[in-house]
Amino acid sequence: MNKIPVLEIFGPTIQGEGMVVGRKTMFVRTAGCDYSCAWCDSKFTWDGSAKEDINLMTADAIVQRLKELGNNTFDHVTISGGNPALLKSIDGLVDLLHENKIEVALETQGSRWQDWFVKIDDLTISPKPPSSKMETNWTVLDDIILRLNQHHRLSHTSLKVVVFDQTDLRFAEEVHQCYSSIPFYLQVGNEDVEEAGVDQVANRLLKSYQWLIDQVMTNDRLNRVRVLPQLHALVWGNRRGV
Amino acid sequence: MNKIPVLEIFGPTIQGEGMVVGRKTMFVRTAGCDYSCAWCDSKFTWDGSAKEDINLMTADAIVQRLKELGNNTFDHVTISGGNPALLKSIDGLVDLLHENKIEVALETQGSRWQDWFVKIDDLTISPKPPSSKMETNWTVLDDIILRLNQHHRLSHTSLKVVVFDQTDLRFAEEVHQCYSSIPFYLQVGNEDVEEAGVDQVANRLLKSYQWLIDQVMTNDRLNRVRVLPQLHALVWGNRRGV
Ligand code: SF4
Ligand code: SF4
Numbered sequence: 001m002n003k004i005p006v007l008e009i010f011g012p013t014i015q016g017e018g019m020v021v022g023r024k025t026m027f028v029r030t031a032g033c034d035y036s037c038a039w040c041d042s043k044f045t046w047d048g049s050a051k052e053d054i055n056l057m058t059a060d061a062i063v064q065r066l067k068e069l070g071n072n073t074f075d076h077v078t079i080s081g082g083n084p085a086l087l088k089s090i091d092g093l094v095d096l097l098h099e100n101k102i103e104v105a106l107e108t109q110g111s112r113w114q115d116w117f118v119k120i121d122d123l124t125i126s127p128k129p130p131s132s133k134m135e136t137n138w139t140v141l142d143d144i145i146l147r148l149n150q151h152h153r154l155s156h157t158s159l160k161v162v163v164f165d166q167t168d169l170r171f172a173e174e175v176h177q178c179y180s181s182i183p184f185y186l187q188v189g190n191e192d193v194e195e196a197g198v199d200q201v202a203n204r205l206l207k208s209y210q211w212l213i214d215q216v217m218t219n220d221r222l223n224r225v226r227v228l229p230q231l232h233a234l235v236w237g238n239r240r241g242v
Numbered sequence: 243m244n245k246i247p248v249l250e251i252f253g254p255t256i257q258g259e260g261m262v263v264g265r266k267t268m269f270v271r272t273a274g275c276d277y278s279c280a281w282c283d284s285k286f287t288w289d290g291s292a293k294e295d296i297n298l299m300t301a302d303a304i305v306q307r308l309k310e311l312g313n314n315t316f317d318h319v320t321i322s323g324g325n326p327a328l329l330k331s332i333d334g335l336v337d338l339l340h341e342n343k344i345e346v347a348l349e350t351q352g353s354r355w356q357d358w359f360v361k362i363d364d365l366t367i368s369p370k371p372p373s374s375k376m377e378t379n380w381t382v383l384d385d386i387i388l389r390l391n392q393h394h395r396l397s398h399t400s401l402k403v404v405v406f407d408q409t410d411l412r413f414a415e416e417v418h419q420c421y422s423s424i425p426f427y428l429q430v431g432n433e434d435v436e437e438a439g440v441d442q443v444a445n446r447l448l449k450s451y452q453w454l455i456d457q458v459m460t461n462d463r464l465n466r467v468r469v470l471p472q473l474h475a476l477v478w479g480n481r482r483g484v
Contacts, residue, residue, distance in 0.1 A: 206476055
């Protein structure tokens, strides 16, 4: 049995960002990432600090835990990371969730293909902009989009770019131009993932959100787009597990 | 030529709520409503206070004004009210926008049918809950949903209910149960549409949003739902025309 390294299972809560923003969902957060983004808000998934908390779980055990927590109050699960696309073993989890009539969302930066991508109901590919200090492998990203298209999955796919500054915005334009038929989301970056006060985090993020709106509204290369904040950060600040 | 009574044309800005939340859009706000909701945030569209500001405009004049304001930085227009479904003359505007390769969104409470509903790209039907002091005519609402279904338009349709309290929540459950196959949005009510300070409005609305999330997360009659605040109110408070 292929096990999955799990760091957190929580919910039901709202999906705070992207293509199903606001959706009632449960979260499964996997350990491990092939990136190390400068502003990663889930560093504990890959920097070793939560190594002791990793549970190697079967799909069965994960679904059992989801049901313990969520009872019959959910029908949607978001698999998050880290980068869950590192794990071939997610395949069985997606199947088991579908057998239980539960929809599955997933976010990945688009650095690896997995055959089980074509089964994901809400797939967000989120290439990382220059402020992350990571470099997008465009060949891999192209290949992922091509395969999704070949499997007629583009209606289940979206692209999302986090934007901190003008350079990130240029990167976002480039991504949107390359894949203009895919629903495109721009997301406000969180400048301080350590700040404690909830109201302070919210007011700061709303100012950044307003900046991003202003930038996008006057930009004719970003028309068919959606600009969103992270709702969970507005409500709960930088808290984990909500 | 059938003219349209217009109160405001503005944008580009974000759509702050509902099925295309975050979408870059222009707004056309029409005058007149068959309801008078207790907490209406657009009372000036029907209470006579902005009577002098109503412009009777042709579809051509509206599109011209949109282009003056938005140049080539938009491809989406939201028709809002009041209740635009009172106006047969919206038909020509929708056609003209489509001819210009512009998508059209519309929100209405579901009290009147118009044949042009079947051309709307993003149609939000928003029955008003008990706190509004309005009564939903279920026969009319049923008929609207039936017709949209007959025209294969349900993939372009969503239902949205604003929730202020437990009674509204029961109403939302009822609507969702009746039309369970239609994407369903729950929206936080704004208790004070006059409050001035932007940060204060945001922090109050985020508290209400958290309350609504808590209610929905433990409710097994509200699973396949999305819970959202009004993003424009978080960013700009109660200001008009943004
Ligand atoms: S890809 Fe995601 S999880 Fe990985 S380092 Fe970047 S932000 Fe963090
Ligand atoms: S239906 Fe809408 S515009 Fe009409 S009174 Fe109610 S909230 Fe206001």
